[in-house]
Amino acid sequence: MGGPSGAGAVHELLGALPLVDHHCHGVVTADLDRTGFESLLTEGAGWPGSGISPFDSPVGVAVRRHCAPVLDLPRHAPADAYLARRAELGADEVNRRFLAAAGTAVLCVDTGYAPERLTTPAQLAEPAGAAAYEVVRLEGVAEAVAAGGVEAGGYGAAVRAAAEDAVRRPGVVAVKSVAAYRTGFLLDPARPTDREVTRAAAGWLAGSGGRPRGRLEDPVLVRHVLWTAVDLGLPLQLHTGFGDDDLRLHRADPALLTDWLHLTAGTVPVMLLHCWPYQRQAAYLAAVFERVYLDVGLALHHVGPARAGAVLAEALEITPFRKLLYSSDAYGLAEFHHLGAVAFRQGLAGLLRARVDADELSLADALRIARWTGRDNALRVYGLPGPPQEPLDSPSGTTELPIRNH
Template identity: 45%
Template sequence: MTTQELDRADFESLITESDWDAPEGTTHFDSQVGFAIRRHCAPVLGLEPFASPEEYLERRRELGGAEVSRRLLRATGISDYFIEIGHRADEILDPAGMADAGAARAFEVVRLERLAEELVIDGCIAADFRAAYDRLLDERLERAVGVKSIAAYRVGLDFAPERPSAEEVDEAVARWIVQTTVHADAAVRLDDPVIIRHLLWAAADRACAIQFHIGYGDADVDLHRCNPLLLTEFLRLTRSSGARVLLLHCYPFHREAGYLSQVFPQVYFDVGLAINYTGSRSDAIIAETFELAPFHKILFSSDAFGAAELYYLGALLFRRGLARALDVFAERDGWPPSERARIVELVAWRNARRAYRLDDAAFAGGFQSAASGDGAL
């Protein structure tokens, strides 16, 4: 989350997954998320519901970015945040900053691809890469609760699922280092499927909680290569590793994710990114997650990035959608209040505690959310 002062263009860029400005004469406020901000966030900042975009942004400027962020975060009811800062880390708060702004606890999630990029930036040679990566990953896992892969963005989820050999990894790293040397003025970016497979298997070997971006995302992603069913063989191969696989966001593949969470014991999922961006329709998405998935496999996530409004809406819309889904189930089939309350607890915090192996001292319950594509309720 950012506490920077945002002009209209900056703010609108944070409430869309597009990397383009709205066409001339239009606005990203004319969307489900834009209307949700005006309806639900405006009162938190002292405005009437459906204040105009101009009024809303003027009020934001009056309060200042830090105060806006504090108000919205502390109104979420979220007690624990899972923060992954592998994307635009210099623009957002780190876990400690999030904990302070939200009067909550915050835990780190490590982006696997970014760790590898850091090693190459620091001059690691191919022959040393595997050992250096193991050391760095172990060091970061001393304080992190899990890891995340953006394989969906970099190579698609249709990668070969088997563990690559040491020789294959060394050769791939050597090629990558040569490419970064040739294009020295370009950002170091890992998009080699052999190396990414090695990173994933390193995490599986450590029985990590492994987050995968799934489905809907920005314009960099090829959506047809982000279907979680493409991970089926990888899930078979890692089933007995002790790793937990957390499928993040999942829309429009949330039904596929629900199926995988049913048939594989290590798979959990959320619909985080979809909640804000489907707004008034988010109730339907949340209800659909309860079709095939065992209730002990469903997680909450806001997947908020940048704007504090997305954290607030993620919590509010998910609470509302979960309550409405359970009310419908009760109306149709007489689900008793005690059972509905138990399911809320599972999704709100018990499932996350189990998936991330957090003890009672570290995680006492409530909502939890992940920034930059990643977490649980």
């Protein structure tokens, strides 16, 4: 039966559930001054001298409210006191506290973007008490091939071979593309021909000494990356929606992938990352394509726990419950691993409890959805081992074994 007392079980379950963070990054290992910390607190650039601090934003307020107690500070501690305590403890202790507090059992770590000195997957997992897996960024693979020197005619095959080598590394469970940043999704959905790839590679590799001119952002070569991902057979993570100012947001709408998803239907799982403000478009795609999944990571810690439930509610309006996953997309600051988990746990618990109280969900259904979203959906899609002595739930009540997608 539903009701306030029964629905409290949802909060208890999500509060204690070891989460699977299916997409995140490492954290900075160096001590940070105010400028360094604030530069990582926002997706935008810093504005020195503007009088506008990232602490005076929803994410800044959420850090002061939900992260300060982890550093033994009172809730809503002033920014100066927060930064002073962080400096007093040092980066190693700060990282240890937040990674442990997140309560994450599995971390799938994107290692493809690291302009700062970041933890490796193993270094990230150790203080969290978690298992670590790697996500390979394919644009980085292609750029490394080009930087190493390759003839245009051999570029396509060389990228394919390098990608195959990369995904054979121990612990790799997925690949990722940042096509949303490079070209956006307004692309010809068809697989490019070998001739098209050679011609595009010739233009890109016409830089000094036969090395590439800039990063990979030719539309044909980006399409080649996407289709290489399909051939590799692993889950493909795609950044969609919200990101830094390198992004053109109107071209990062996942609905623009519809024709490509028709062509690739039945191949690899496609994991739509972040999605905000396009979580409803992503939900539509997950509702109509069998192998499309989504999360609302990154957005959750930027809107904070106070609005996380609203974002999750829109994502779950039509999304099948086996299709929504948890991610933090935490990068740089260990606070984001903790804050992402807090926002997800509180937001989803409040949403499910409201539906139980309204008799729109049974308590049993709410508990199952909580476990699926926070843990089991990711274990299943990525083919990861489940908790000892605890079979994954399925709608029929039978045991559902993890599925390897390669």
